[in-house]
Amino acid sequence: MNKHLERKNADSLELQAKECQAGIERRTGVERLQASLKAGTARLRASQSVDREQIDREQLVADSEQMKEDFAQMQADCNLHLSDEQFTELLLGEIPVGAQAHLLTCAQCSDEAERVLDAIGDFAQQSRLWAERRTASWPIPVVDRRIALGGRFHLPAWMLRSQAQLRPQMWLVAALTLALVSGGGFSLHRGYVSSVQRAVAIAPVSQSAAVAPATLKADNELLSAIDGELRADESASASQYGLDVSSSVGRNRTAKRIAN
Amino acid sequence: MIDCAMNEARVAEVQDPELHDLVLHDIEALDRVYRARLLRYVAYLVGDLDLAETIVQDCLLKAYNGRDGFRGECSVYTWLVHIATNLMRDHQRTRKFQFWRKVQKTGPDLSELAGLLPSRESSPESQVLACERAEQVSVVLETLSPNQRAIFLMRFMDEMDLQEICEVTGMRISTVKTHLHRAVKAVRLKLGGRAG
Numbered sequence: 310m311n312k313h314l315e316r317k318n319a320d321s322l323e324l325q326a327k328e329c330q331a332g333i334e335r336r337t338g339v340e341r342l343q344a345s346l347k348a349g350t351a352r353l354r355a356s357q358s359v360d361r362e363q364i365d366r367e368q369l370v371a372d373s374e375q376m377k378e379d380f381a382q383m384q385a386d387c388n389l390h391l392s393d394e395q396f397t398e399l400l401l402g403e404i405p406v407g408a409q410a411h412l413l414t415c416a417q418c419s420d421e422a423e424r425v426l427d428a429i430g431d432f433a434q435q436s437r438l439w440a441e442r443r444t445a446s447w448p449i450p451v452v453d454r455r456i457a458l459g460g461r462f463h464l465p466a467w468m469l470r471s472q473a474q475l476r477p478q479m480w481l482v483a484a485l486t487l488a489l490v491s492g493g494g495f496s497l498h499r500g501y502v503s504s505v506q507r508a509v510a511i512a513p514v515s516q517s518a519a520v521a522p523a524t525l526k527a528d529n530e531l532l533s534a535i536d537g538e539l540r541a542d543e544s545a546s547a548s549q550y551g552l553d554v555s556s557s558v559g560r561n562r563t564a565k566r567i568a569n
Numbered sequence: 570m571i572d573c574a575m576n577e578a579r580v581a582e583v584q585d586p587e588l589h590d591l592v593l594h595d596i597e598a599l600d601r602v603y604r605a606r607l608l609r610y611v612a613y614l615v616g617d618l619d620l621a622e623t624i625v626q627d628c629l630l631k632a633y634n635g636r637d638g639f640r641g642e643c644s645v646y647t648w649l650v651h652i653a654t655n656l657m658r659d660h661q662r663t664r665k666f667q668f669w670r671k672v673q674k675t676g677p678d679l680s681e682l683a684g685l686l687p688s689r690e691s692s693p694e695s696q697v698l699a700c701e702r703a704e705q706v707s708v709v710l711e712t713l714s715p716n717q718r719a720i721f722l723m724r725f726m727d728e729m730d731l732q733e734i735c736e737v738t739g740m741r742i743s744t745v746k747t748h749l750h751r752a753v754k755a756v757r758l759k760l761g762g763r764a765g
Binding site: 429434 | 609706754
């Protein structure tokens with residue numbers, strides 16, 4: 310009986326020992342697994358960091374290449390100056406991005422743009438002043454009030470023309486009128502002169518025909534008497550200065566007249 | 570009321586449809602607001618002051634008489650420039666115009682305004698330089714083709730948009746830009762710039 314009890318105790322102790330051994334083995338396995346997991350994780354992390362570094366390195370290289378390209382583009386922009394098209398767009402107010410960056414760095418192009426813009430601005434200002442000054446004394450266009458009041462009455466277009474519009478025609482009409490008046494006056498003057506000349510030419514004939522010989526003789530006597538008096542006065546006044554007036558022009562003229 | 574409207578119109582470039590009506594229905598307002606701008610535009614294009622004045626008067630009368638036909642799709646000034654452009658074309662077709670253009674050239678003379686520049690340029694030397702620059706631009710304008718000159722004036726003198734210029738001239742926007750580009754290039758060369 311005792312032996313049977315001892316055997317049972319020994320079996321149970323053996324079972325417990327086996328269980329303890331199995332537990333110990335399981336624990337060591339877990340620990341091993343944990344250790345290996347840690348090692349795997351560490352290796353994984355290590356490999357990941359290597360990848361990141363690689364990726365970062367590649368990214369840096371790409372960025373630097375891009376920066377090099379940008380720098381080269383900027384250098385090219387600085388060296389080439391603005392094209393005509395870019396300049397026109399700049400004057401129109403549409404500033405391209407490249408042109409804006411170029412203007413910041415290129416003094417030559419910015420100076421030229423400023424000079425052209427100033428010149429156009431000065432021209433606009435002066436021409437505006439000129440136009441305002443020129444139109445300050447203009448008359449307001451003449452509009453037929455019947456048209457302005459409702460448009461029921463329509464006049465011919467030529468009647469609606471303003472004074473300024475008719476200026477060339479008015480000058481033409483004025484010139485023609487002046488020519489007509491001056492030409493008519495000249496012709497009237499010529500007619501008058503010719504009539505007077507005719508009258509003068511005809512008058513001696515009619516007078517000579519109408520005057521009687523007795524009247525002519527009396528007139529000649531009167532003229533010779535007057536001539537004698539005048540000659541006496543002339544000789545008296547001329548003798549004071551020691552002059553001889555025996556052959557004076559007046560006497561000859563009178564003699565001629567009497568002979569006629 | 571009309572005086573007030575005119576002043577507002579000068580400032581606001583007559584963008585308001587109500588002001589359009591006010592200005593268009595009063596010949597005096599129309600004349601005072603637009604005649605100087607129109608004269609500048611037409612005088613530089615035809616190169617003859619008497620003819621330019623005639624065209625401007627005719628344009629204002631035509632606009633006033635045809636004000637019912639204005640639909641308000643553009644500004645009044647754009648509409649007036651369109652009318653003036655058509656009138657100039659009519660005049661330039663006549664042989665009489667071509668003859669007198671050869672005989673005499675009496676375009677705007679900016680030198681008569683040498684002492685009238687406002688105080689943007691402070692010193693007398695600066696004013697003289699400004700006059701010289703403006704005169705150079707004026708000289709260049711005479712060498713441009715009629716289309717280039719018209720588009721240059723519309724863009725830089727009247728500050729019209731490219732779209733408005735297209736409406737007035739009937740050209741495509743690429744054509745307008747080409748004319749502008751050539752005109753600007755000529756001005757740059759005259760002012761001592763380099764052609765790129």
